[in-house]
Amino acid sequence: MTKTASQPARRARRINPDNFHLGEVLRANTTGGVLMLIATVIALVWAFVGEHGYESFVEYPIGPYTVAEWASDGLLTVFFFISGLELKREFTEGSLRRPADAMVPIIAAACGMAGPALVFIVINTAEGGAIHGWAVPVATDIAFALAVLAVAGKHLPPALRAFMLTLAIADDLGGIIVIAVVFSTDLSFAWLAGAVACMLAWWILQRRRVDNGWIYLPIFLVCWYCMLHSGVHATIAGVGLGLLTRNTPEALNEPLDRWQHALDPWSAGFVVPIFALTNAGVHVDGQLFVSLWTDPVPLGIIAGLVVGKFIGIFAGSWLTVHLSRARLGDGLTWGDMLAAAELGGVGLTVSLLIAHLSFIDDPGVYDEAKTGVLIGSFISAVIAVVLLQWRTAVHKRMRREKALAAERARQQAAVTAPAAGVPST
Numbered sequence: 001m002t003k004t005a006s007q008p009a010r011r012a013r014r015i016n017p018d019n020f021h022l023g024e025v026l027r028a029n030t031t032g033g034v035l036m037l038i039a040t041v042i043a044l045v046w047a048f049v050g051e052h053g054y055e056s057f058v059e060y061p062i063g064p065y066t067v068a069e070w071a072s073d074g075l076l077t078v079f080f081f082i083s084g085l086e087l088k089r090e091f092t093e094g095s096l097r098r099p100a101d102a103m104v105p106i107i108a109a110a111c112g113m114a115g116p117a118l119v120f121i122v123i124n125t126a127e128g129g130a131i132h133g134w135a136v137p138v139a140t141d142i143a144f145a146l147a148v149l150a151v152a153g154k155h156l157p158p159a160l161r162a163f164m165l166t167l168a169i170a171d172d173l174g175g176i177i178v179i180a181v182v183f184s185t186d187l188s189f190a191w192l193a194g195a196v197a198c199m200l201a202w203w204i205l206q207r208r209r210v211d212n213g214w215i216y217l218p219i220f221l222v223c224w225y226c227m228l229h230s231g232v233h234a235t236i237a238g239v240g241l242g243l244l245t246r247n248t249p250e251a252l253n254e255p256l257d258r259w260q261h262a263l264d265p266w267s268a269g270f271v272v273p274i275f276a277l278t279n280a281g282v283h284v285d286g287q288l289f290v291s292l293w294t295d296p297v298p299l300g301i302i303a304g305l306v307v308g309k310f311i312g313i314f315a316g317s318w319l320t321v322h323l324s325r326a327r328l329g330d331g332l333t334w335g336d337m338l339a340a341a342e343l344g345g346v347g348l349t350v351s352l353l354i355a356h357l358s359f360i361d362d363p364g365v366y367d368e369a370k371t372g373v374l375i376g377s378f379i380s381a382v383i384a385v386v387l388l389q390w391r392t393a394v395h396k397r398m399r400r401e402k403a404l405a406a407e408r409a410r411q412q413a414a415v416t417a418p419a420a421g422v423p424s425t
Contacts, residue, residue, distance in 0.1 A: 032268035033147025036348060039273035040374065043281035051283040058278045071278040072356055075271045077224050077238040079349070082267050083172050084242015085260045093249040095166045102166045103326040108316040109170035112344050113138040113178075115312020116304030123303060129296025133358045135182055136369055137304030137376065139175045139350035142168035143272065145343050148381055153339065153388040156395060159329025160336050167313070167344065175350045176239050183357045184232045191230035198223035199240050206246040211255055233357065272349055279352045280374060282367045297365055298372030301355075305376030306383070309345035314338065335394060339387035345380030347373060 047054040058068040065073070087096070095102035116137035124131050142164070149156075149164060198219050205215065220241060227237035247256035282288070292298045317337050320326050328337070351373045359366035 032272065033144040035269060035273045036141075036144060036276050037147075039276040040280040040348070043277045043279075044284070044374070047281035047283045054281045054283075058281065068278045071275045072353060073228060073234045074224070076275050076353065077235045078263060078271050079238070079267050079275070080176070080235040081220075081238030081242045082260055082263055083176065084239040085245055085256050086242075087169065087173060087239075088243050088245055088247050088256060089260075090169050091243075092247045094169070096169060100326075102170075103324065104317050104320050104328065105163050105166035106170045107320045108163075108313045108341075109140075109167045109174065111316025111319075112140070112167070112171065112309050112313040112341075113174050115310075115315070116308030116345075119304045119308035120300035123300040124296040127296035127299075129300065130359070130362075130365060133297055133300070133355070133365075133369060135178050136351055136355045136358060136373065137301045137308060137347060138178065139347045139354065140168060140171045140309070140344045141346050141348040141350065141377070142172070143268070144348055144377070144381070145346045145384075148343060148346065148384055149388065152385045153392060155392045156336060156339075156388065157329065157331030159332050160340060163329055163332070163340055164343065167340075171344075172350075175354075176236070179233050179350075179354065179357070180236050180239075183354075187231040188229060191226045192232065194226035195223050195230055195232075195237060195240075198226060198237075199244055202241050203244045206244060206255070209246070213255070213259065235353075275349065276352070279356060280348075280370065282370050282374075284371060288367060288371060291368055292371060292375060295368055297359075298368040298375075301351075301369060301372035302376040302379070305345040305347055305351075305373070306342075306379050309347075309380065310341045313341035313344045317341070336391050339384055339391050342380055342387055343384040346377045346384070347380075348377055351377070 043054070046057075059066050062070060090096040095105075099106055117134045120134045120137055121131055123129065124133070145164060145168070146161070149161060153160065202216065202219050202223070205219075220237075223241060224234055224237045228234040245256045245259065247254050292302065314337055317328075318334070321328060328334075352370060355366065355369040355373055359369050
């Protein structure tokens, strides 16, 4: 999850942009994406050269859980808490406050989830694969996608980044719903009632404007613990509490602003890289590499990310524009939307989490699914970079032609102006 362009000016009053702060560096989209990529590469290299050492690390017990479980069920709750805060911001003052204004990216996000799921189901149905893994390729990793866009598409219209941001918000909401609904098993209503009670206490304190953050920390931990034992994935606790956090657009120094500002660097610089380190490692040998293109599960994930996401996002955008009054953002063309649609196929954090939830009981298929997520995301990123570079060249040429046309018009006006003032004989 990332910060949107609509964030209020009140934050700018608290941050001096002329000062260098590590926290501000970690809040940058490119930094989070780069750190996640580095952690993923380290995990892959470690698992390749020392498979047993890597497995010993991720399975090392710390209290009642292993390192991997703490990362997936514990630390990642912070990431989802920030997702909840960002969703709350969008519902109260951003693009989701007026869905009609963001109809194109919202519908594109929905179609961008349906497309890869359908591709996965078709491939696995035809080949007798595990259809229950359909949710793995539906998510877009916005941190990495925006990092690619910031590097390869920085000269493109700002509306393209706004489109990707809004699409990401809607995509995150869809991913959260999938995790909450599909992966809730053996519900314990007693534990679930405890989590709901914590959320109610959180909401009451927010309504009463109790702003001491240390009061909320034990509520957060108890809510997480109850959700962990309820049968609903523990990260949903983070989302729920984030959505219940107070945010009044006209007010200054709201808790949503303060907490997101404080936690963003920890999420980008520690939580997500640790999750990638403990979940992206897989020993890729010849047999596994061949299975990526022959077994239905990894093939469905790769095709879902590379093809399904592209078709879903582009088709959703095209149909929305042509069947309603919605329009693309200023300066955007359908060529730009081709690049945006492929960029949506970069799925890492949430896709790896869903792969973990879907196939944790089948280690062989789980390794294939993880590798499919990594390969599919890599292919989508490479194609997106090529398309973004192409669109950058097109927009540069269009700007040059526009500048030349303006210059010719200016020169023509300069030539004709004196002539207009000469009296006729």
